[in-house]
Structures are given as C-alpha cells and as structure tokens.
Amino acid sequence: MSAGETINGQPVTEAQIQQWADEAEAGYDIPAIKKRGRGRPGRGAEPGQVVALRLTAEELSALDALAARTHQSRSELIRAALAAYAA
Template structure:
C-alpha cells in the first residue's frame, strides 16, 4: 500500500528527507511562536461584532467592497473608521 498525502504518493526519498530533518532537531521556540488562527490586527486582541444585514444590504456591501478591491471586513472598517483605513 502506498502512503498518500493530499492525494499524492509519498516517496521513500521524501520520508528519508523528513526523518533527517526531524533527527537534526527543530527550533522549539520558533514552533511555539507560530500562533493559531488569523493573524492579529494590532497589539491587542480584536473583538468580533455581529451586525444584521438583509440579503440586499449585504449584496450592496459586497459590491462596494469588490469595487474598492477590499475584503468585506476591510471595507466595513474603512467606512466605520475612515482615518484608520
């Protein structure tokens, strides 16, 4: 049976390379620094705020965000806080 990762076969050379890397050791502090989830937007944690919009309102926000080449969140932040955009 062939080992697979993401639908691709794993070769013996890859396994040997990964084993050599593991035997050489990892920088544990570097691995610990890598956080989970989305990257932060500032020095302090951000808070998610729920806003209710109708489907038409949400479509309008999405159209405006696309026209501004921004994500929905970035567009809304820019409208609410233009000085920080």
C-alpha cells in the same frame, strides 16, 4: 493514497508522503512551532473586539460586490465606512 489527491491544487506524490513521514520520524522542534503564534495577526497594540452584525441578503450582496470591485475584504470595507462616518 487514492488517485487524484491534491493540496492547493498540486498532486500529492508518494515521494512527498515519504518526505513527510521521514520529517515526522526525525522529530519536530516543538518550541519553534509554538513560537509561531496562532490566529490572525493583531491590528493594534490591544486585542481586537469581534462584533456581530446582521445584514439583509441585499445589504450583504452589495457589500460583497463592492469588496470585489475594490479588492478589499468585507471587514476592511466596514472599518473604512465606520471611520468615515466617525470623522
């Protein structure tokens, strides 16, 4: 291991590496791992549809600024704007 290796800002130690190796050698519960699910959680009963949207640099900058001010994601803001427009 090279000096300074981190995971999420936390240093990786030789003891941690040994713990991971021991865990791997003991084996994993594959059915439990597969049961966790993959990808983002759904927003409803049906799978969501991904829609591509082209924005100018200015539009994207304004969207990002509003997202930062309101502590929301781009997607949350766009969905809220569509819901307000359709209401």
